[in-house]
Amino acid sequence: MYPWTDRAGTFSALKSAVLLACLAPGASLLAKALGGMLGSKPLTYAIHDTGDWAVRFLLLSLLVTPMRTIAAWPKLIMVRRMLGLTALAYVLIHFVLYVVDQRYDLIKVASEIALRFYLTIGFAALIGLAVLGGTSTDAAIKRLGTVRWNRLHAIVYGLAVLSLVHFFIQSRLDVTQPVLMSGFFVWLMGYRLLRKRDVAINLLSLSALALTAGLATALIEVAWYASMTGVKASRVLAANLDFSFVIRPAWWVLWAGLALALVQLARRPANPAARR
Numbered sequence: 649m650y651p652w653t654d655r656a657g658t659f660s661a662l663k664s665a666v667l668l669a670c671l672a673p674g675a676s677l678l679a680k681a682l683g684g685m686l687g688s689k690p691l692t693y694a695i696h697d698t699g700d701w702a703v704r705f706l707l708l709s710l711l712v713t714p715m716r717t718i719a720a721w722p723k724l725i726m727v728r729r730m731l732g733l734t735a736l737a738y739v740l741i742h743f744v745l746y747v748v749d750q751r752y753d754l755i756k757v758a759s760e761i762a763l764r765f766y767l768t769i770g771f772a773a774l775i776g777l778a779v780l781g782g783t784s785t786d787a788a789i790k791r792l793g794t795v796r797w798n799r800l801h802a803i804v805y806g807l808a809v810l811s812l813v814h815f816f817i818q819s820r821l822d823v824t825q826p827v828l829m830s831g832f833f834v835w836l837m838g839y840r841l842l843r844k845r846d847v848a849i850n851l852l853s854l855s856a857l858a859l860t861a862g863l864a865t866a867l868i869e870v871a872w873y874a875s876m877t878g879v880k881a882s883r884v885l886a887a888n889l890d891f892s893f894v895i896r897p898a899w900w901v902l903w904a905g906l907a908l909a910l911v912q913l914a915r916r917p918a919n920p921a922a923r924r
């Protein structure tokens with residue numbers, strides 16, 4: 649089985665398209681590096697870029713389960729493993745680039761990881777993702793059994809939280825991106841909560857989820873700025889209502905959530921029996 653074929657060994661357009669999407673950020677980074685377009689600190693640029701993509705692919709892998717229902721596209725499961733492994737690949741490159749940046753001084757790398765909290769949790773997330781990657785094969789699923797495998801792979805939610813905290817702490821003053829990613833994560837977890845509570849997935853529940861995730865995103869932003877910089881909550885909230893500068897992450901999370909609610913509406917089976 650190749651990354652572009654399905655289980656039967658036939659060419660899969662879906663898997664091929666996702667494979668290209670997985671490789672694109674790495675190829676773009678490499679092309680920029682070869683063209684000397686990574687700025688005055690190429691390693692720092694590459695560390696940030698690979699870190700960003702690691703988080704994005706991790707969240708995309710978590711989006712597969714909701715999208716199977718929302719878009720009525722069960723075949724999407726075929727690309728979940730690929731997305732998760734892509735997140736791991738970007739994390740590993742991210743780590744190797746960090747080691748290169750530290751001039752291969754492994755003692756320094758180890759002590760930095762032990763001493764700096766944001767690196768300690770980044771490292772914990774990396775180890776966890778490596779464990780998930782190592783147990784993502786069919787043979788590993790068979791060996792562990794579905795129940796134990798599912799239980800192990802549920803740690804992905806905790807690893808996503810660690811990755812987001814790592815993202816927040818290193819971003820320091822401008823946390824727009826980590827706030828945005830956290831908002832998407834809230835939506836992803838909220839969706840799972842709805843499923844767990846047996847709430848019907850429809851326009852109403854998805855719209856309510858979009859609104860809740862959007863509000864939670866604004867609150868995460870307020871909480872971060874209030875605790876780290878002392879900026880008043882009212883000022884951060886007011887920035888969310890000022891569209892003349894930048895549109896704050898809470899709105900993107902709300903719109904993305906509402907867009908998914910519309911996708912569900914458009915894709916739901918016309919026949920109520922099939923819907924059930």
Ligand code: HEM
Nearest residue numbers: 696699700702703739743746767770771773774811815818
């Ligand atoms: C041993 C493991 C790790 C190390 C040593 C490490 C190291 C770093 C370093 C040095 C930075 C830049 C900090 C700065 O410029 O001040 C960074 C940023 C970042 N890292 Fe990691 N990291 C690790 C694991 C992870 C993991 C597991 C993820 C996500 C899955 C991740 C995602 C990110 C992101 C998103 C950024 C910020 C990128 C940006 O600002 O655009 N890192 N990391």
